[in-house]
Amino acid sequence: xxxxxxxxxxxxxAGQRTGVVVLAxxxxxxxxxxxxxxRVAQVSLDPxxxxxxxxxxxxxxGQVAAVGLVAGSVLAPNHVTAAGPPRExxxxxPLPLPPARVPARGLVAGDHVLVVDTPPExxxxxxxxxxxxxxxxxxxxxxxxxxxxxxxxxxxxxxxxALAARAATGRFALVVRPSEVAP
Numbered sequence: 001x002x003x004x005x006x007x008x009x010x011x012x013x014a015g016q017r018t019g020v021v022v023l024a025x026x027x028x029x030x031x032x033x034x035x036x037x038x039r040v041a042q043v044s045l046d047p048x049x050x051x052x053x054x055x056x057x058x059x060x061x062g063q064v065a066a067v068g069l070v071a072g073s074v075l076a077p078n079h080v081t082a083a084g085p086p087r088e089x090x091x092x093x094p095l096p097l098p099p100a101r102v103p104a105r106g107l108v109a110g111d112h113v114l115v116v117d118t119p120p121e122x123x124x125x126x127x128x129x130x131x132x133x134x135x136x137x138x139x140x141x142x143x144x145x146x147x148x149x150x151x152x153x154x155x156x157x158x159x160x161x162a163l164a165a166r167a168a169t170g171r172f173a174l175v176v177r178p179s180e181v182a183p
Contacts, residue, residue, distance in 0.1 A: 017042040019054030020074055027069040029110030030085050030138050030154075035061050043074065050076040068110035068179065085138045091160035092138055092152050095167050095174075099147035103176055107151055111137040114175040115153070115163060133159045 024039040038061070040054040051074050052060060060075065064084035069075070086092050095115070107113070117131040135153035143149045155163055166172040 017044050020045065021052040021054060021057050021060055023069050023071050023073050023075060025071045027065045028108060029065050029068045029136065031065050031109070032084070033060055033063050033065060033069075033080060037069075038075070041074075045074070049074065050078065052077060065110075068108070085136075085154040089157050090154050091157050093135075093155055093160055093163040093167060095151045095153055095163070095172070096170070097149045097151055097174070098170075099143070099149075101174065102147075102149055103174065105176075107137050107140050107174075107176070109137055109139055110179065112177040112179060113137060113153065114177060115155075115166065116173045116175055117166060118171050118173050120171065131162070133163055135159075135163070 019040050019042055021038055022041045022043075024037055027033055027037050038057055040057060045051055060080055063080035063082060065079065066081040067079055069079060081087070113135050115133040115135055119126055133155055135155045137151055138154045139152040141150040141152075153163070163172075
């Protein structure tokens with residue numbers, strides 16, 4: 001009898017829908033969210049799933065994507081933030097990339113990247129692990145006539161000077177890491 005009641009309750013609650021904010025189109029990391037990026041959908045959600053109620057859609061507009069947002073997904077409160085990069089404790093460092101250093105798949109805002117210290121040209125590989133800096137791509141500029149691309153990366157404020165020095169000398173390589181779903 002109890003099992004039957006639980007089954008009836010589960011079926012009944014599964015049919016209950018609530019209005020939430022979902023993405024109408026992709027929004028890259030660091031971009032400002034506009035009304036065109038959002039829509040309201042009636043969905044059945046587990047109460048443990050973080051979401052933004054439909055009546056709060058206005059509070060999301062003008063916020064900044066804290067992660068790359070994918071069309072059709074339910075928007076969670078931690079997916080947006082009031083301030084874009086850089087935030088407190090962060091800096092933006094431009095990295096010039098010649099065509100040979102741009103990954104074949106390209107880079108997009110929100111990519112997680114390691115900037116790895118490299119030795120001078122024609123030098124032997126280092127015998128110790130190189131310095132590495134974890135960064136997030138904030139923006140990718142258009143290639144110039146020579147194919148050079150400038151990539152703005154967000155890094156910890158303490159790493160900024162070391163990254164800037166590597167950018168000035170060109171002694172770095174990029175390693176693209178798997179993307180995270182949420183920060």
